Amino acid sequence: MQEDGKHLYEKVAEVVGNMVQTGTLRPGDKVPSLRALSRKLKVSVATVMQAYLLLENRDLIESRPQSGFYVKVSRDRLPAPRQKRNRSQTPRKVQFGNTVETIFALANQSDVVPLGVANPAPELLPLHALGRAVREVMARETDHAISYDFPPGVPELRRQIALRSADIGVDVDADEVLITNGATEGLMIALQSVAKAGDVIAVAAPAYFTVLQMIEKLGMLVVEVESDPDTGVDLDALSDWFERQPIAAVVVWANFANPTGALMSDDNKAALVALCNQHDTPLIEDDVMGDLAFNGGRPRNCKAFDTRDTVITVSSFSKTLAPGFRVGWTLGGHYHAAMMQQKQLNSSATSSITQLATARFLKHGHYDRHLIRLRRAYQSQVQQLRFGIAEHFPPGTRVSDPSGGFVMWVELPAQTDSQLVYEKALRSGISVTPGLLFSSTGRYNNYLRLCAGHPWSDTMQDAIKTLGRIVTRLAP
């Protein structure tokens, strides 16, 4: 106890608190390490630790495993986006036409600041180790590398995927893994294998638009199940849909959903699987972000709660390792054989080199080491982007707070036309994804998806400032 009635650690906490208040430390920044601050203030490491725990208790900073303490982005300043009720009570046709293509043809131009595309930046990826893996494959497995590798795909790769699945309680062996051209092909063949034209697919919404487009192309109908930007799909809403009409399949993003970043709890995952079982309906989950949890271990997926072999897990290495490799996979359970046949017809084999190189990379244990770095990078990028939004977007803006992955869902002030935001942003050299694309109903027109797959930079900082100006001008 000091003379002014305060503990030493409280004084240390004050010093750091002031740095935050004066803007010396900004939300998302790393606070000084224990050792550095102990040396600077001439107090013990234990005292600094106590101070940081106090600040964490007060919700000013947060600890990230193996990384340290960071200034927290206040949730008051950035409330979560709201669910938007689906007023439609009947299955709908999706009618995008070529809207999505038009948007992405422009947004994919290379000179654009890429807030609209869910891409990892190449500099975050293990270029060196992947390059070595490819060279080794060409040197030591030349025949295999250039020959057809027919489905289900390279055995060692399937074995590695089965091993990783076992880590989160999914009981599959290599024979139940099917390699696909990325998760896109996995999702397509999953839909093709469990449903036909005219069937109704229940999709968590806001929904990754590619699945809506697939439903459109396959002549299926969609019902959109509201999802909370924090906790994921609303099970009561899904249950209501089940009561209303037969559902051929349910599609969800249980881990760090695209576009919200929502993470379903294990209890909810189990309940979702049970609900689907109760209605004899296959559940398709897109788990591409599952390896990207910021804190804590890798969350389980729905497959881990699958008791009847009717959950189809679709995933890939496109968000974690190398999108251009086109290596994805499915755990198709009961539908594995049908999906393999469909895969054969859709594209025959998957690229052999990239399968073999990915297998080597996994086998050598590089993947987990890489993930530690990558998750830290995504977490910091997500925080920076959220802070930028807090700083530059108009009052009334709300942003999701993903605990993994690198996409977030932004609710703009009511009546702000995100399509106009998209157009004006593009003219300023910035890509965003307008909310329109995440539903068949058009109800997310005042929402945006923003992606934080690229390292923070001055360009990014300027872009978010410009974007804030555009939104402010367009907000009513």
Add this chain to the structure above:
Amino acid sequence: MQEDGKHLYEKVAEVVGNMVQTGTLRPGDKVPSLRALSRKLKVSVATVMQAYLLLENRDLIESRPQSGFYVKVSRDRLPAPRQKRNRSQTPRKVQFGNTVETIFALANQSDVVPLGVANPAPELLPLHALGRAVREVMARETDHAISYDFPPGVPELRRQIALRSADIGVDVDADEVLITNGATEGLMIALQSVAKAGDVIAVAAPAYFTVLQMIEKLGMLVVEVESDPDTGVDLDALSDWFERQPIAAVVVWANFANPTGALMSDDNKAALVALCNQHDTPLIEDDVMGDLAFNGGRPRNCKAFDTRDTVITVSSFSKTLAPGFRVGWTLGGHYHAAMMQQKQLNSSATSSITQLATARFLKHGHYDRHLIRLRRAYQSQVQQLRFGIAEHFPPGTRVSDPSGGFVMWVELPAQTDSQLVYEKALRSGISVTPGLLFSSTGRYNNYLRLCAGHPWSDTMQDAIKTLGRIVTRLAP
């Protein structure tokens, strides 16, 4: 003139003729070079040349450009398979179920003599140059190699393909080329883009089974248009089908068809395109074997006769360069935009490394040099296989005589059950493709497809002998 009334060159011709009659030289063998024989017989090179021309006139040997003279496989001994009339007068459902998968799951085992799979042997492919191209890509275009390369695909690759197309009179530029995961994906998206469930597709038959399976999966109906094993699709038959009902698309193999090896003449190609135009029907051609002509230049494809932009050409480098690269392409004409959208939904991007490596290989001019060697190898393998059939199969066997590619169509004596042949052959470690797969009607049950993608060897020689024994035993 010599004392026995014969010209010297006639005597030389007799010497070589005897070598053939006694079996010293066998059909498909290369005859001694002009220089070698001239030295051996102590006559001039010109005399040997005259002798060879005489033998060529007598149909005993044949010249192959840049390669020399070869003992001809007598057509008398191996008559062409017959067309088998399609008795069905109405569109049919295809109902393979998983027959094809079952057959190939077994036939793809690595320890089987691969007469059943249309695969090039790795030793025929330019491993060294491809390896170098891949290493260069990883070293110099690292970011591109691991990043998404969204459709239409790598610009330089599309440029090279457009250039090669121009060589055979196809007027397209790089913007009209769409890169796909092999020709399989190209065929799938072509069908998906021009027709829907319930539509009728006219397919040249015997038909590459994958297209029949696609029609089955897509819920379309098929009408099978008879094709001559030599000259390809019967235009009168197609015209009759057009009169009977609306046809949503026509699918053909104009160059070295799978399974017959048939080559359509330019006149027939032009007439086919005109017939489709007359009925406002898109024509889909699978041109994967087009680069594999044994003699003469690369034949034109149907696209070269396309006046209305309604021919869709599908092709790949899988039969010529590296099946495992999964690099195919389409020239979609009028349907290009729709096909690009479909491609995006089916698998998003195509593997970047293999696209970039193929572009380098083409740009450096390696492809044409490689093709010269490859065509010679395929030609010799096809001749050896045909000779083996002539020697070991029972009377009544007929075999097509492809002038390019490496697949051939074998008609077994009537009532021979090729399904049984398949099963017994597999038990002896030999894969073949039963005729059943090449039609929805089952009418090719006494036919086989055999593939000569692998260099001739003692194993191959023994296999064809064994196969001959099996067929002989099963022939009624």
